[in-house]
Amino acid sequence: MSSFGYSGTNAHVVMSEELDTEEPHPSNPSYLIALSARNRKQLEVQVKNILSFIEQRPDISITNVSYTLMIGRKQFRNRLAVIVKDLSELTIELTKWLEETKVIELKLVMVIQHL
Structure with missing residues (x-):
């Protein structure tokens, strides 16, 4: 597509169909999934967000x-x-980690209440 302006300004655009550029990734035996957050609650939110995604x-x-x-x-x-x-x-x-976190928090609350 071309456009020629009166003042000598020309614009050209080449358009084509998008090619499928996604290449299959080589298979690895394992993958590292690493998360970090400012505090434990934010880390839990990140885990829940990834599970939802x-x-x-x-x-x-x-x-x-x-x-x-x-x-x-x-x-x-x-x-x-x-x-x-x-x-x-x-x-x-990740689900196991969330469940273990709840158990740890419950035990902490029980210990604090007994003091």
Whole structure:
């Protein structure tokens, strides 16, 4: 497509159909999923957000999830890291971590109440 202006200004645009550029990622035996937050509550929110995202997009690549969480993220004091083979294992491990966190908090509350 071309446009020629009266004052000598010309504009040209080349348009074509988008090519499928997504290449299959090589399969790795395991993937590191690392999270960090300023405090434990924020870490729990991140875990819940990732679980929700996986539930909404079960076709997402574990490679992409791992890469995105590792690159461009600021590291904070509270951290959680798991090594998994696939999304289903990631879901299991994160859910298990959330459940264990609730049990630990419940035990803390019970100890504080007994003092």
